[in-house]
Amino acid sequence: xxxxxxxxxxxxxxxxxxxxxxxxxxxxxxxxxxxxxxxxxxxxxxxxxxxxxxxxxxxxxxxxxxxxxxxxxxxxxxxxxxxxxxxxxxxxxxxxxxxxxxxxxxxxxxxxxxxxxxxxxxxxxxxxxxxxxxxxxxxxxxxxxxxxxxxxxxxxxxxxxxxxxxxxxxxxxxxxxxxxxxxxxxxxxxxxxxxxxxxxxxxxxxxxxxxxxxxxxxxxxxxxxxxxxxxxxxxxxxxxxxxxxxxxxxxxxxxxxxxxxxxxxxxxxxxxxxxxxxxxxxxxxxxxxxxxxxxxxxxxxxxxxxxxxxxxxxxx
Amino acid sequence: xxxxxxxxxxxxxxxxxxxxxxxxxxxxxxxxxxxxxxxxxxxxxxxxxxxxxxxxxxxxxxxxxxxxxxxxxxxxxxxxxxxxxxxxxxxxxxxxxxxxxxxxxxxxxxxxxxxxxxxxxxxxxxxxxxxxxxxxxxxxxxxxxxxxxxxxxxxxxxxxxxxxxxxxxxxxxxxxxxxxxxxxxxxxxxxxxxxxxxxxxxxxxxxxxxxxxxxxxxxxxxxxxxxxxxxxxxxxxxxxxxxxxxxxxxxxxxxxxxxxxxxxxxxxxxxxxxxxxxxxxxxxxxxxxxxxxxxxxxxxxxxxxxxxxxxxxxxx
Numbered sequence: 001x002x003x004x005x006x007x008x009x010x011x012x013x014x015x016x017x018x019x020x021x022x023x024x025x026x027x028x029x030x031x032x033x034x035x036x037x038x039x040x041x042x043x044x045x046x047x048x049x050x051x052x053x054x055x056x057x058x059x060x061x062x063x064x065x066x067x068x069x070x071x072x073x074x075x076x077x078x079x080x081x082x083x084x085x086x087x088x089x090x091x092x093x094x095x096x097x098x099x100x101x102x103x104x105x106x107x108x109x110x111x112x113x114x115x116x117x118x119x120x121x122x123x124x125x126x127x128x129x130x131x132x133x134x135x136x137x138x139x140x141x142x143x144x145x146x147x148x149x150x151x152x153x154x155x156x157x158x159x160x161x162x163x164x165x166x167x168x169x170x171x172x173x174x175x176x177x178x179x180x181x182x183x184x185x186x187x188x189x190x191x192x193x194x195x196x197x198x199x200x201x202x203x204x205x206x207x208x209x210x211x212x213x214x215x216x217x218x219x220x221x222x223x224x225x226x227x228x229x230x231x232x233x234x235x236x237x238x239x240x241x242x243x244x245x246x247x248x249x250x251x252x253x254x255x256x257x258x259x260x261x262x263x264x265x266x267x268x269x270x271x272x273x274x275x276x277x278x279x280x281x282x283x284x285x286x287x288x289x290x291x292x293x294x295x296x297x298x299x300x301x302x303x304x305x306x307x308x309x310x311x312x313x314x315x316x
Numbered sequence: 317x318x319x320x321x322x323x324x325x326x327x328x329x330x331x332x333x334x335x336x337x338x339x340x341x342x343x344x345x346x347x348x349x350x351x352x353x354x355x356x357x358x359x360x361x362x363x364x365x366x367x368x369x370x371x372x373x374x375x376x377x378x379x380x381x382x383x384x385x386x387x388x389x390x391x392x393x394x395x396x397x398x399x400x401x402x403x404x405x406x407x408x409x410x411x412x413x414x415x416x417x418x419x420x421x422x423x424x425x426x427x428x429x430x431x432x433x434x435x436x437x438x439x440x441x442x443x444x445x446x447x448x449x450x451x452x453x454x455x456x457x458x459x460x461x462x463x464x465x466x467x468x469x470x471x472x473x474x475x476x477x478x479x480x481x482x483x484x485x486x487x488x489x490x491x492x493x494x495x496x497x498x499x500x501x502x503x504x505x506x507x508x509x510x511x512x513x514x515x516x517x518x519x520x521x522x523x524x525x526x527x528x529x530x531x532x533x534x535x536x537x538x539x540x541x542x543x544x545x546x547x548x549x550x551x552x553x554x555x556x557x558x559x560x561x562x563x564x565x566x567x568x569x570x571x572x573x574x575x576x577x578x579x580x581x582x583x584x585x586x587x588x589x590x591x592x593x594x595x596x597x598x599x600x601x602x603x604x605x606x607x608x609x610x611x612x613x614x615x616x617x618x619x620x621x622x623x624x625x626x627x628x629x630x631x632x
Binding site: 020024029030032035036042045048049050051053056088090092094121126128131143145148 | 337340348352359361363366367372404407408410437439440441442447449457461
């Protein structure tokens with residue numbers, strides 16, 4: 001089973017034009033236009049779903065608090081990636097029959113707590129047992145509301161001349177354990193949408209690797225995202241050499257915001273909560289749009305295709 | 317792992333009062349108030365999530381068309397149970413590594429088709445591989461909009477003197493294969509909400525058994541739902557005897573609507589699409605509210621506690 005091909009088939013299956021569906025599969029979230037209270041048009045809702053698989057995204061023996069946190073936080077990060085505000089969560093768990101009852105209860109309670117903590121209370125759910133030996137599957141679906149004036153920030157809005165920026169620091173998420181404890185950048189994203197408005201052009205959360213996610217923005221936008229390796233702010237666990245820094249661009253699970261903003265947009269070095277904001281490159285035009293994507297530029301000007309730096313997976 | 321205890325723990329975890337959450341865990345769907353387009357209040361959104369587990373809810377070797385249909389239809393039926401209109405679906409699949417690629421692709425495409433067919437296009441999704449031997453897990457989350465004037469029809473609105481009604485026919489869903497091919501009663505529910513307004517008091521979809529689901533309405537409403545066995549319309553596969561009819565009230569997976577309406581509400585024998593509508597009992601008061609629930613009344617007046625007729629499971 002190749003997850004990527006399946007992703008494509010999901011997108012291909014979404015052929016219908018439904019006027020209320022503003023964004024279908026292929027971005028961090030879907031976007032749906034709500035009706036107004038008495039008909040007419042309402043707000044734009046963002047919806048995303050993500051699975052945490054035991055033994056793959058989390059160690060099934062890890063603390064339930066951390067497993068629950070990651071399950072909810074990954075979907076919340078997708079809402080942040082479109083500058084939305086998370087408002088509700090529904091959670092489904094397929095739990096192996098051998099899981100002790102106290103652990104299962106603690107897991108459900110922890111998911112409820114983290115939903116509340118991230119602003120999206122768990123309003124419903126489904127629990128089912130799977131045979132002992134099956135992988136645990138936790139599915140968190142989070143809905144939220146797009147920024148009321150900026151609207152959903154898609155990954156396809158980057159324009160030639162934009163600056164390329166990243167929040168926080170990159171790399172070593174797995175070895176540091178941060179992949180279980182990251183803070184989804186909801187506040188940072190809302191601040192960006194408020195401060196920049198339409199000059200906030202494109203955004204994605206760095207879930208699979210700075211390189212591959214930058215390439216996704218470039219491909220979706222039909223441009224080349226150029227990231228200068230020396231400018232990328234690195235986490236302390238990342239070694240000093242060029243090879244280590246380059247590898248960090250493929251580590252993934254950073255859950256930082258990668259965004260492009262109009263070239264003349266000036267941003268402070270940190271958002272009001274102290275999250276670093278760093279300009280790491282620029283968006284370039286292309287004669288041949290089939291070459292759209294991203295490059296990482298090393299000292300001396302050597303360019304490396306960014307699309308190989310990270311993990312492919314099956315998001316739709 | 318006891319699914320029912322977990323269900324309780326999910327409900328217990330939902331302690332927060334959030335003004336935008338109108339209905340939390342415990343009904344067929346959650347209900348959330350959307351903001352208006354420029355602030356203010358918007359429509360009421362219904363959200364539900366449900367898992368289909370291979371080897372339990374479906375035969376993993378069944379036709380992908382039927383597996384996909386059931387995965388989407390179960391959640392759509394929950395939207396119908398609150399008289400809502402389904403509008404979007406997000407689907408997540410944890411697929412065993414041994415599943416042939418063509419089958420996985422066909423499954424995703426079939427889910428997209430059924431979402432469209434049921435009025436809730438698949439706007440996003442997530443696909444992940446689980447080790448061969450793990451159970452397949454399909455999670456369909458469906459959102460919709462409550463009836464604009466009646467609002468969400470909850471299971472706790474039954475009042476003394478109401479009539480008790482059911483759509484379609486009951487029983488033998490598994491042996492007949494109807495548990496894979498049922499039609500969620502979205503149209504019937506919308507017609508009821510339109511025709512009866514506030515006199516449509518309480519509603520649930522019969523997923524676990526007419527008996528147990530009637531008892532849920534009774535308990536939630538603090539009343540006794542009294543169902544006369546001889547009045548319950550049975551599917552042709554159900555045998556003629558009293559024992560067979562009683563057993564059919566516990567078969568489950570009928571996905572028909574069980575509802576209560578003001579006692580003087582007159583309804584035709586079928587809705588405009590020809591789905592039978594049958595009055596099967598009445599709602600009675602209780603001196604002792606701790607005895608709220610439902611009874612099935614046999615010929616001769618013998619009453620049987622309905623709460624044992626059906627399947628307990630882990631919905632939240």
